Amino acid sequence: MQVELPDGSTLELPEGATGADAARAIGEGLARAALAVRQDGQVRDLAAPLEDGAPLEIITARSPDALELIRHDAAHVLATAVTELYPGTKVSIGPPIEDGFYYDFEFPEDVTVGEADLPRIEEAMRSHIHADERFERTDIPAGDALKRFVEEDQPYKVELIEDLVRDQGVDTVSLYRNGPFTDLCRGPHGPATKRIKAFKLTSVAGAYWRGDSNRQMLTRIYGTAFLSQEDLDSHLERLEQARARDHRRLGRELGLFMFSDLSPGSPFWQPAGMTIWNDLTDLWRAENLRRGYREVKTPILYDVELWKQSGHWEKYRENMYFTDVEERAMGLKPMNCPAHIQIYREERRSYRDLPIRYSEAGLVHRHEPSGVLHGLLRVRHITQDDAHIFCTGEQVEDEVIDCLDFGFFLYEIFGFDPRLELSTRPDVRIGSDEMWDAAESALESALRRKGLEYELNEGDGAFYGPKIDLHMTDSIGRSWQLGTVQLDYSMPERFGLEYTGADNAEHRPVMIHRALLGSFERFIGILVEHYAGEFPLWLAPVQAMVLPIADRHVEYARRVRDELAASGIRVEVDERTESVGRKIRDGEVRKIPYMLVLGDREQEAGRVSVRRHREGDVGDRDLAELARSLAAEIAEKRAPAVPDNPL
RNA sequence: GCCGGAGUAGCUCAACCGGUAGAGCAGCCGCCUUGUAAGCGGCAGGCUAGGGGUUCGAGUCCCCUCUCCGGCUCCA
Numbered sequence: 001m002q003v004e005l006p007d008g009s010t011l012e013l014p015e016g017a018t019g020a021d022a023a024r025a026i027g028e029g030l031a032r033a034a035l036a037v038r039q040d041g042q043v044r045d046l047a048a049p050l051e052d053g054a055p056l057e058i059i060t061a062r063s064p065d066a067l068e069l070i071r072h073d074a075a076h077v078l079a080t081a082v083t084e085l086y087p088g089t090k091v092s093i094g095p096p097i098e099d100g101f102y103y104d105f106e107f108p109e110d111v112t113v114g115e116a117d118l119p120r121i122e123e124a125m126r127s128h129i130h131a132d133e134r135f136e137r138t139d140i141p142a143g144d145a146l147k148r149f150v151e152e153d154q155p156y157k158v159e160l161i162e163d164l165v166r167d168q169g170v171d172t173v174s175l176y177r178n179g180p181f182t183d184l185c186r187g188p189h190g191p192a193t194k195r196i197k198a199f200k201l202t203s204v205a206g207a208y209w210r211g212d213s214n215r216q217m218l219t220r221i222y223g224t225a226f227l228s229q230e231d232l233d234s235h236l237e238r239l240e241q242a243r244a245r246d247h248r249r250l251g252r253e254l255g256l257f258m259f260s261d262l263s264p265g266s267p268f269w270q271p272a273g274m275t276i277w278n279d280l281t282d283l284w285r286a287e288n289l290r291r292g293y294r295e296v297k298t299p300i301l302y303d304v305e306l307w308k309q310s311g312h313w314e315k316y317r318e319n320m321y322f323t324d325v326e327e328r329a330m331g332l333k334p335m336n337c338p339a340h341i342q343i344y345r346e347e348r349r350s351y352r353d354l355p356i357r358y359s360e361a362g363l364v365h366r367h368e369p370s371g372v373l374h375g376l377l378r379v380r381h382i383t384q385d386d387a388h389i390f391c392t393g394e395q396v397e398d399e400v401i402d403c404l405d406f407g408f409f410l411y412e413i414f415g416f417d418p419r420l421e422l423s424t425r426p427d428v429r430i431g432s433d434e435m436w437d438a439a440e441s442a443l444e445s446a447l448r449r450k451g452l453e454y455e456l457n458e459g460d461g462a463f464y465g466p467k468i469d470l471h472m473t474d475s476i477g478r479s480w481q482l483g484t485v486q487l488d489y490s491m492p493e494r495f496g497l498e499y500t501g502a503d504n505a506e507h508r509p510v511m512i513h514r515a516l517l518g519s520f521e522r523f524i525g526i527l528v529e530h531y532a533g534e535f536p537l538w539l540a541p542v543q544a545m546v547l548p549i550a551d552r553h554v555e556y557a558r559r560v561r562d563e564l565a566a567s568g569i570r571v572e573v574d575e576r577t578e579s580v581g582r583k584i585r586d587g588e589v590r591k592i593p594y595m596l597v598l599g600d601r602e603q604e605a606g607r608v609s610v611r612r613h614r615e616g617d618v619g620d621r622d623l624a625e626l627a628r629s630l631a632a633e634i635a636e637k638r639a640p641a642v643p644d645n646p647l
Numbered sequence: 648g649c650c651g652g653a654g655u656a657g658c659u660c661a662a663c664c665g666g667u668a669g670a671g672c673a674g675c676c677g678c679c680u681u682g683u684a685a686g687c688g689g690c691a692g693g694c695u696a697g698g699g700g701u702u703c704g705a706g707u708c709c710c711c712u713c714u715c716c717g718g719c720u721c722c723a
Contacts, residue, residue, distance in 0.1 A: 102718095112650090112651075115651075202717095203652095203718070204651050204718085205717060205719065206649060206651065206720095207650080207719045207720090211720070212720080213648080213649070213719075213721080214720095217719075217720095218650085219651075220650085220651095220718070222718080252658080253658090260714095261696080261714050261715085264714070312723080319721090319723080335723075368721085368722075369649090369721065369722090370648070370714090371649070371718090371720085371721095372648090373715090374716095378722080463723070464723085481722080486723095547683085549680085549681060549682055550680045550681055551680060551681090552680080577680070578681080578685090579679095579680090579681045579686060581681085581682085581685070582681090582685055583683090584683050586685085587684090595683080597683060598682095601682090616683070617682095617683055
């Protein structure tokens with residue numbers, strides 16, 4: 001047989017040769033480095049027979065697939081160690097994931113495994129790795145495998161095989177054995193355990209079997225593995241650095257916002273954080289007005305009858321707050337749409353009025369489950385940069401495009417590069433298939449016309465319509481939904497919305513629900529992490545700090561402050577009787593963009609010595625000129641140098 | 648909500664096997680009058696998250712509640 005190598009040469013091999021044989025034929029070094037092979041785009045074990053005539057690529061530690069392989073190997077070694085240390089443990093699945101791997105177990109009832117147990121498990125794993133146990137694959141009839149796992153009392157494996165047989169008509173399954181442990185596994189794997197050069201178990205967590213909260217909760221052990229100790233160390237180092245830009249930590253350190261046990265999930269904005277909030281609000285308001293939105297403001301508390309009509313009572317009650325007001329049942333709004341609908345309905349509408357765009361920095365309350373609260377990124381008290389567009393069916397696509405343009409305009413100001421998701425019809429939905437066809441194709445065509453890349457998230461749309469979401473990641477790579485553009489044919493129906501057409505007949509408008517920043521809370525949380533607290537000048541809570549060198553310079557310092565403040569700059573004087581070194585250090589720690597040092601020299605010349613955060617001393621400047629340049633930098637919301645993200 | 652973990656001064660963390668709760672920073676007071684990342688000295692600061700229990704004795708052991716952290720589910 002013969003195979004073609006990536007350099008274009010051909011390799012002659014005896015019939016039935018394996019990947020390992022091919023590697024050895026090329027060279028001993030490659031044979032030692034080989035982890036697996038790829039043929040026809042599929043990664044396969046070294047021990048698998050090669051396919052005659054197909055191009056062959058040998059996968060080594062240098063290949064992009066190598067990490068995935070050894071992490072999958074490590075997951076098996078983890079299961080090996082765990083089943084050995086805790087007899088009676090039931091195993092389920094253990095895949096490689098971004099940055100590592102996990103394995104889900106059901107431990108015997110009297111056993112709880114916590115993070116304190118990880119070193120012990122790691123030690124057991126290490127001994128299996130040192131033993132360099134080979135991964136051996138066996139293909140056996142599904143029925144035999146089923147029998148085996150029934151006998152071993154491994155119900156999760158049994159269920160997996162049953163499903164494979166039923167859903168995919170599989171008749172043969174593969175088992176992988178390393179040392180004492182055999183797992184149902186599709187593969188591929190590296191040749192033996194010693195190829196896992198460096199690993200670490202990182203955490204323990206609960207995880208529902210098959211991601212279903214009605215089913216058994218298993219214990220998930222997370223870990224990561226690398227091809228060298230240095231790679232592992234630098235990965236851990238990056239994680240450590242990422243923690244330094246956690247918005248919860250920076251929020252406290254910079255005095256932006258705080259939380260209290262007295263109102264879980266609800267941020268308290270401190271003065272410094274409120275300047276950011278207000279700058280963002282100013283931007284939001286100006287841009288909405290410029291784009292034909294009209295701002296409204298609506299109550300937060302409503303008669304439950306409204307929620308019954310909107311469908312929230314039926315679909316969303318669990319997440320709402322209710323109270324009685326003089327024996328009348330009321331509910332806090334979890335969304336603004338029914339409120340904006342009231343304004344729409346206040347007057348008769350003509351097709352000439354459409355589209356009508358209402359914007360509101362709307363305060364909604366959602367009773368998020370206690371376990372999901374997360375700083376500013378998941379709160380119960382949410383201020384959305386909400387808007388509802390009432391338009392005709394023909395206007396939908398253009399309106400959606402305008403929303404996307406608006407969104408990208410905003411995100412570019414901050415240097416954000418959002419990931420897009422298109423979510424389509426869910427199983428449980430209202431409306432006809434024709435309606436869904438039209439709505440989905442309107443969104444899709446809007447995305448296509450903009451030439452935007454997006455992920456298709458089938459079945460994840462709202463029950464009333466499909467949506468496009470804008471996602472951003474936090475400092476450790478978790479994805480959060482910010483903006484959303486949703487098409488809705490249902491609310492107009494429920495509330496009987498109408499407009500009079502050119503034909504003098506009544507027609508039903510379409511609603512677009514749209515938040516672009518998403519919520520001010522979450523957006524600012526992402527903003528803090530994105531900038532690592534080093535805000536661009538226009539957002540910095542204190543834009544300049546004046547540092548008099550000695551007490552005799554305080555008077556001049558105040559004059560400098562007043563002059564800059566007159567140009568609209570947020571400026572303070574550090575009047576403490578501390579050394580300049582100390583004042584500078586404190587200013588740097590607070591990440592203040594400009595520090596203006598002044599002593600005898602500056603005072604006499606009417607100048608200031610300028611120090612830029614991160615850059616240091618940039619020389620002295622004329623005061624009036626400095627005021628002009630700072631004001632200009634603020635006005636143009638200059639794109640800042642974003643600190644490197646460690647991930 | 649579920650699983651695992653944590654909660655000690657404003658912050659970051661100590662406190663052996665159950666034996667009088669301690670440090671740095673921040674704060675306050677004083678001295679120093681300072682030239683580009685921490686000047687020096689002193690003082691004050693605690694119902695160890697809250698409640699119950701075991702014990703001669705509990706920050707430490709047990710139970711309940713709350714909050715937070717990491718995941719899972721959820722996120723209209």
